[in-house]
Amino acid sequence: MSIEHWLEAIPPISVYLLVGLVVMIESLGVPLPGEIVLVSAALLASSHAGLNPLWIGGLATAGAIIGDSIGYIIGRKGGKRLFAWAGRKFPKHFGPSHIANAERMFQKRGMWAVFFGRFVAVLRILAGPLAGSLNMHYPRFFIANALGGIVWAGGTTALIYYLGVVADQWLKGFQWAALGVALVIGVVVTIVLKKRMSRAHPEEPETAEKNDVVA
Incomplete structure (x- = not known):
């Protein structure tokens, strides 16, 4: 101690x-x-x-x-x-x-x-x-x-x-700054994931129609 x-x-x-x-x-x-x-x-x-x-x-x-x-x-x-x-x-x-x-x-x-x-x-x-x-x-x-x-x-x-x-x-300010950065990163990651998912979903019906034509 x-x-x-x-x-x-x-x-x-x-x-x-x-x-x-x-x-x-x-x-x-x-x-x-x-x-x-x-x-x-x-x-x-x-x-x-x-x-x-x-x-x-x-x-x-x-x-x-x-x-x-x-x-x-x-x-x-x-x-x-x-x-x-x-x-x-x-x-x-x-x-x-x-x-x-x-x-x-x-x-x-x-x-x-x-x-x-x-x-x-x-x-x-x-x-x-x-x-x-x-x-x-x-x-x-x-x-x-x-x-x-x-x-x-x-x-x-x-x-x-x-x-x-x-x-x-200073340490308290650093903690709040770190929390703010973490929130911003979290929001950016969420937005990017949503955009990628929205681009992937419209392609699925087109793929299904092509499969019907082939059949």
């Missing part, structure tokens, strides 16, 4: 809370599929009347900001020991090369690394803890973190939601 089908089976309020929770946990430094859950929920909202995309985007934004802030505190307290432990547990996400590249980017870009890190899977997980371990000034971190969370969560939700609405309308 896909994430989208799984989300469809639970109440709307649970979907909102689940999106916010998964995004928050991912943002504080735990490798979870936050973006996949957000995209699936937004796409589901485009065809599910019970889901409101504003709540999905709002809870995802809150989860991103809160999660990154918690991750910042964890990184500030744990520092290098935290990343050494995470590298052993999650080498695909927190390996030495990942940490080194992220550190260089943060030291070079500062607030911009926090902001744009929200749009990159590995940096989205590392942003909070890494900013804390590098002792980035928290107000600067919070501004970049909040703006990145709003643009990423809100923008992703809006984009996927409206793409889903347009796709659904």
Whole structure:
């Protein structure tokens, strides 16, 4: 069962809370599929009347900001020991090369690394803890973190939601067009068959008269 089908089976309020929770946990430094859950929920909202995309985007934004802030505190307290432990547990996400590249980017870009890190899977997980371990000034971190969370969560939700609405309308239009084409083809085939049958029937009496003359 896909994430989208799984989300469809639970109440709307649970979907909102689940999106916010998964995004928050991912943002504080735990490798979870936050973006996949957000995209699936937004796409589901485009065809599910019970889901409101504003709540999905709002809870995802809150989860991103809160999660990154918690991750910042964890990184500030744990520092290098935290990343050494995470590298052993999650080498695909927190390996030495990942940490080194992220550190260089943060030291070079500062607030911009926090902001744009929200749009990159590995940096989205590392942003909070890494900013804390590098002792980035928290107000600067919070501004970049909040703006990145709003643009990423809100923008992703809006984009996927409206793409889903347009796709659904297009598919409905395609279905009606296909039905119209099928009807036209059916009418044309019926007319052609009737004409052929009308041409064949008059020939039968002539054939019968010829048989009488021969007899």
